[in-house]
Amino acid sequence: MAAQSAAPARRRDDATEAWIVLAVWMATVVGGTITGLLTARAAEGVFAEQRADRRSVSAVLLADVPLSASGIGGAHDKASAKVRWTTADGVTRTGSTLVETGQKAGAEVEVWTDGRGALSTEPPTPTEAAVEAGVLGVAAGLALSGPVFGVGAVARWWLDRRRIQQWGTEWTRVGPLWSHMTG
Template sequence: MDGSRRAKQRFWRWRNNPLRRRGDIVEAWVVLAVWVVTAVGGAVVGLVTAHAADEVFARQRAERSPVRAVLLADVPRSVAGVGTSSDKTAARVRWTDPDGSVHTDRTLVDTGLKAGSRIVVRTDGRGEITGEPPSRTEAAVEAGVLATGAALAFAGLVCGAGALARWRLERQRIEQWGREWDLVGPQWGHKTG
């Protein structure tokens, strides 16, 4: 027996099996397709997601600019209330855009600051206060997490579709066995019971 035939037999033994059914071949191809689509599609989905997330974070870093603002009221050292953390609390600040327009808004500031203190806030393209964009390292980690999640979600969908296809094939085999038994069973003689 030559090497190619031996390899073919080793990997596709069921092809020469006299008991194989059409559904067995279809199921084997479904399993192979699920693995290939999961591997290739998951990688593509992950890469596309990581690239898209990285673009969003880069745009945020480009659009969000630091602006000097002035605190409008004293912020006591120990503040307890809604919207506070242990060392920050919401307070009103005022800043001037490069075009000369003056804005006031609330933002989180360190506790214990006096009115008139200068702080740095981030503003977006519309001149509204926004959070600091993620650094390149933080963006890379977050893009990786998002890519992994997207790839896993894609793999779950593909595996679920493959499981559904295999379940339907199994149902068809059971129905076929039932029909065949209805034809062959009476030929076996008397029934017990």
């Protein structure tokens, strides 16, 4: 009886799949961490620039701001209103911004301006900026994981199809030999 060569216990495709899984996890962990840290650092830089650039100034309401019709938010309801303020270089400007409701024309309100004296939003506090930068960093890291897992899934799908095709080829060769032994 001639000795037949035994099929290896582990096919080359199985080892390839193991390396693909390892690469996907490494890219997710290392790449996600680096992406998240870079994003968080960039966001913190933007927030720091906003805090350095923006200033709180006094403005005067040009019209009454009626109470909110909803009555739900209470004293914290805000509405858009026209205001007038003076920039650091002495120029008087007008514009619309959100102010608390229920105020009368002529009331003094606090508004935020940017480095050019235009109305802006209040910059985030250092704590708010740190939290938002952290959330953005985590989101960026997770956003990287989607495509990485997708590429890994496609590679594993391709390997599975190739293995199934190889199994079919091997069965076509070996199957008839088994049917002769059972007679």
